[in-house]
Amino acid sequence: MFKRVSNVANSPTDKICETKCSDPHSGAAGQVVPLAMGKAQKMGEFFNVLSDPTRLRLISLLAEEEFCVCDLAIQLEMTDSAISHQLRALRAARLVSYRKLGRQVFYRLHDQHVVDLYRTVHEHLEE
Amino acid sequence: MFKRVSNVANSPTDKICETKCSDPHSGAAGQVVPLAMGKAQKMGEFFNVLSDPTRLRLISLLAEEEFCVCDLAIQLEMTDSAISHQLRALRAARLVSYRKLGRQVFYRLHDQHVVDLYRTVHEHLEE
């Protein structure tokens, strides 16, 4: 009993609060397993892309229509470079697509799913 | 024409790419306004809380049932302190509620909305 099962990271002095899940390996009833590390990492990275104000403002514009980098920079009153860096992050997360037209690059949201998520949270915070 | 309207932050040498939004103040047709700075900040903070793997794993557990701090620490194989710090962040964001029972504190998700958002994104990343 009270085995901590190689709980390496825990405090030096093992404590005893076995409310309902003392030994995860005892095939008890309420088997609740946390999200796996890898998936938690991926999911965190996804939310992290949405955690920057500049990127959210870009998304708010692209939710309306397509824009080239320069216009985005003008509307947000930031340098082309800063915008380009952030668009790079949005591209890496596959949240935006783009098409080249001459020397301009027009960005748009990759799919409706992003817009839905954005609007859902936007409304949720309007309280 | 070509007024940049106090575009202080932009590059030193003003450039000229007036695709469709040169002067936001000219009451033109496609009036697209970015998300306000303040709201973008708030929204970013919200997503930021969900951008940490540990907090997401906590949410994944609390989506199933109520847990005390110690049990959460055991399941995630982390120190009570680390968990407590993260629960503090989740509390500040009003994502979790808690009730004290003796010397234990049981946490639960504040409302179903969080669970919905978590599950939506979770499924979205399962591709």
Added chain:
DNA sequence: CGAATACATGAACATATCTTCAGGTATTTG
């Protein structure tokens, strides 16, 4: 072709973030 424009990129710097460590409070138990 050469200059200007539109965009991308790497390095650097300042700032933010997360875990650990060392304590501190409150409740329970012997």
Added chain:
DNA sequence: CAAATACCTGAAGATATGTTCATGTATTCG
């Protein structure tokens, strides 16, 4: 009451992040 337990908190250190600056590439135009 004293010790142990459950949890909280501030400071510190390592790491991650975002903007700026300087530069590079590609396209257009004179």
